[in-house]
Amino acid sequence: MEGARQHIKPTPHRPRGGGICENQWMDLSPPDALDETATQPLLICEHCDTVHRRGPLAKGEVAECARCGAVLERCRGMGANALLALILTALVVFVQATLWPIVTLGLNGQYVDATLWDVIHTMWLDHSQVVAVLAALTLFVFPLCKIFMLGWLLLYARSGRRAPGFRRLMVALHHLGPWTMSEVFVLGALVSIVKAHLYFDVLPDPGIYAYAGLMLLITLFAGVDLTRLWDETRGESP
Amino acid sequence: MSQEAMSRHLPRAAELGLIGCHVCGQVCRAVDADGDIQACPRCGSTLHRRKPAAYTRTWALLIAGFLMYIPANVLPIMRTASLGDIDDNTILSGVVELWVKGSPGLAVIVFCASIMVPMLKFLALGTLLISCRSGSNWARRQRAKLYRLVELVGYWSMLDVFVVALLTALVRFGYFSLVEPLPGVVFFGLTVVLTMFASMCFDPRLIWDGKEDSDD
Ligand SMILES: [Zn+2]
Ligand SMILES: [Zn+2]
Numbered sequence: 001m002e003g004a005r006q007h008i009k010p011t012p013h014r015p016r017g018g019g020i021c022e023n024q025w026m027d028l029s030p031p032d033a034l035d036e037t038a039t040q041p042l043l044i045c046e047h048c049d050t051v052h053r054r055g056p057l058a059k060g061e062v063a064e065c066a067r068c069g070a071v072l073e074r075c076r077g078m079g080a081n082a083l084l085a086l087i088l089t090a091l092v093v094f095v096q097a098t099l100w101p102i103v104t105l106g107l108n109g110q111y112v113d114a115t116l117w118d119v120i121h122t123m124w125l126d127h128s129q130v131v132a133v134l135a136a137l138t139l140f141v142f143p144l145c146k147i148f149m150l151g152w153l154l155l156y157a158r159s160g161r162r163a164p165g166f167r168r169l170m171v172a173l174h175h176l177g178p179w180t181m182s183e184v185f186v187l188g189a190l191v192s193i194v195k196a197h198l199y200f201d202v203l204p205d206p207g208i209y210a211y212a213g214l215m216l217l218i219t220l221f222a223g224v225d226l227t228r229l230w231d232e233t234r235g236e237s238p
Numbered sequence: 239m240s241q242e243a244m245s246r247h248l249p250r251a252a253e254l255g256l257i258g259c260h261v262c263g264q265v266c267r268a269v270d271a272d273g274d275i276q277a278c279p280r281c282g283s284t285l286h287r288r289k290p291a292a293y294t295r296t297w298a299l300l301i302a303g304f305l306m307y308i309p310a311n312v313l314p315i316m317r318t319a320s321l322g323d324i325d326d327n328t329i330l331s332g333v334v335e336l337w338v339k340g341s342p343g344l345a346v347i348v349f350c351a352s353i354m355v356p357m358l359k360f361l362a363l364g365t366l367l368i369s370c371r372s373g374s375n376w377a378r379r380q381r382a383k384l385y386r387l388v389e390l391v392g393y394w395s396m397l398d399v400f401v402v403a404l405l406t407a408l409v410r411f412g413y414f415s416l417v418e419p420l421p422g423v424v425f426f427g428l429t430v431v432l433t434m435f436a437s438m439c440f441d442p443r444l445i446w447d448g449k450e451d452s453d454d
Contacts, residue, residue, distance in 0.1 A: 042265045044258030047382060047442045049250045049287075051265075067248050067446065068382040102404070107411045114407035122407040128419040131427050135403055138396070171281050174261045178393045178434065181400075188400030191348055194341050195332075195401070196408060199320070199415065227263045230280060 043072050074225045080232075083224065084154040090217045091147050097182075097210035098140060102189055106201035113205055116140065116185075138181040146176055153229060162235040173226060186215045250446070257285045288441045293367060295439040300363050303432035306425045307356060313422035316402045320415040328422065329353065329398055351397040352426075359433045362388050363440060373448025385442045392437055395430045399423055 043052045043063075047070035057063060057075035065072050078086070101113035114122075116139060124132035149169045156163035163169070189211065193202050251258055257266045262281040269276050276285045314326035327335070329352050337345035362384050369376060402423045409417035 042256075043263070044251045044256065044265055046258060046260065046263070047386070048446045049252060049258065049443045050248045050446075051251050051254055051256060052248075068442070069379060070382065070386060070442075103408065105408045105411075107414055110411055110414070112408055112410050114404070119403050119407040122410075123403050123419060126406055126419050128403075128424055130424045131399055131403055131419065134396075134427050134431065135400065139400075167281055171261055171283060177438075178389070181393055181396055184394055184396045185400050187347070187351075187394075188397050188404060191336070191344055191397065191401045192404040192408070194344050195336065195405065198339050200409070230262050230264070 045070055045072055073228070074223060076224045076228070078224070080154050080158040084151065084158060086217060086220060087147060087151045087154060090214065090221075091151065093210050093213045093217065094143060094147060094182075097207055097214050100207035100210060101205040102207035102211065103193060103196075103205055104203040105196055106203065107199075111203075115207060138179055139185050142176055143180045143182050146173065146180055149173055150226075157229055157233050160233055162233045166233070166235075170226075170229065182211070183215050183218050186211045252287055257287055259283060259285060260289070288443055288447075289439060292439060292441040292444060293371060296363060296367055296436050299432050299436035299439060300360065300367075303429050303436055304360055306429040306432060307360070310422055310426035310429050313425065314420045315398065315422035315426060316405065317418045317420050318409070318416070319418070321413065326420065329426065332398065332401075348397060348401075351394045355391050355395045356429060356433065359388055359392060359437065363433075363436055366440060366445065370444040370448070375448055378445055381445050382442055385437070385440070385445070388437050392434050393430070395433075396427070399427045399430070 041054055043054050044050070045052065045065040045068060048065060048068040050065055050067045052063075052065065052072060054073070055063065057073065059075055060077045062074045063072040064070065076083075098116050101115050101118075104111050104113040116135075120132050120136045120140075123129070123135060149172065153163050153166065153169055153173075156166075189208060193204075193208075196202055251265075255268050257268045257276070258264070259266060259278040259281060261283040262278060264278050264280040266276070266278060266285055268285075268287070277283065278285050311329055314328050316327045316332070318325045318327065333345050333349045333352065336342075336348060366381060366385060369381065402417075402419050405417045406419050409415050
């Protein structure tokens with residue numbers, strides 16, 4: 001257990017394994033341990049309900065549950081400023097990915113291109129409204145909401161404050177979870193291009209590059225543990 | 239001593255009278271024995287020891303997803319028409335076409351996303367539901383890992399849906415070439431959504447709730 005992956009450090013007289021045992025728990029946690037404003041000394045694994053003592057994490061380190069192996073907590077290598085810069089970049093790239101055509105197909109001198117909105121629109125007209133709605137939500141509405149909400153939260157988190165609406169936005173972000181699918185769409189575009197290439201001339205458009213950039217940003221963001229914002233910010237959260 | 243045997247002694251929140259908030263991770267003291275109608279002091283979400291009605295909801299969504307999955311595979315998902323030639327593609331024929339016509343690598347990816355991942359979800363969640371119900375202590379760590387895998391890869395099945403949508407929008411050359419979505423793609427989209435909800439409704443804590451090893 002070295003390097004970037006490390007188990008939560010056990011208490012000194014328990015040489016191996018994470019967590020604490022029942023009788024230790026009482027005297028290890030002060031009465032205000034469950035107070036909302038104090039940094040929490042305890043962590044509960046959301047995958048198996050095991051109680052762990054929170055250990056200090058260096059940048060880039062990941063704490064894993066000793067029982068089930070799930071990630072308990074990760075310490076991101078980036079500060080709020082760096083994250084905000086990433087989010088703003090993501091916003092610019094996302095707008096471009098949405099507005100610009102993705103690819104152009106050519107056949108006998110005829111050319112057709114499509115933006116994300118053309119994709120959604122044609123599915124709606126072609127009796128696949130369910131797909132149109134799914135695509136509009138997972139490729140446009142949810143990602144855009146996520147970018148704006150994160151941007152807003154981070155704008156305040158830079159100075160350790162909680163943005164107006166912090167609580168509601170954090171809950172909303174949690175529920176957005178896996179419902180943003182831009183990265184799947186990028187792979188879908190790739191498959192479509194390969195398929196179309198068999199019959200048509202394929203000309204890449206700026207949109208596809210914007211999507212590639214977006215995918216990179218999503219990968220960078222994948223390792224960020226947002227629940228830490230609860231501990232890192234202070235202030236009233238209406 | 240195996241890691242599993244060692245971790246048996248770790249305290250669990252329910253035993254200590256604690257509840258962890260699903261949404262924000264806040265550690266809360268359970269107010270009463272059932273502790274079911276309690277709100278998280280930090281984020282306001284309702285606290286549950288275990289996700290409510292996990293078995294019923296997961297089963298229901300999983301079965302609904304499977305019912306959608308049958309037409310998704312049997313019905314064609316896409317029609318290609320060129321110069322009066324009409325060709326209907328199913329999910330599997332799309333993979334085969336990709337394989338035969340020169341991109342085996344991509345064909346494998348599409349095969350995994352469209353066929354393996356949905357199957358994995360049905361089999362894995364089904365196995366988890368049955369083994370947890372009986373409180374089995376068989377391969378707990380592996381089953382926990384399996385659940386996390388399902389959560390991680392679940393939404394990639396949307397791949398084929400997006401491919402059909404993109405090709406429909408792009409291939410619009412009138413009589414020369416045309417792509418249309420067919421009902422199969424709608425069923426497939428619904429399968430993905432329903433199985434994603436199913437895996438969200440399942441509570442992985444149930445894996446660890448049954449009996450412990452007897453050689454304690
Ligand atoms: Zn765990
Ligand atoms: Zn909470």
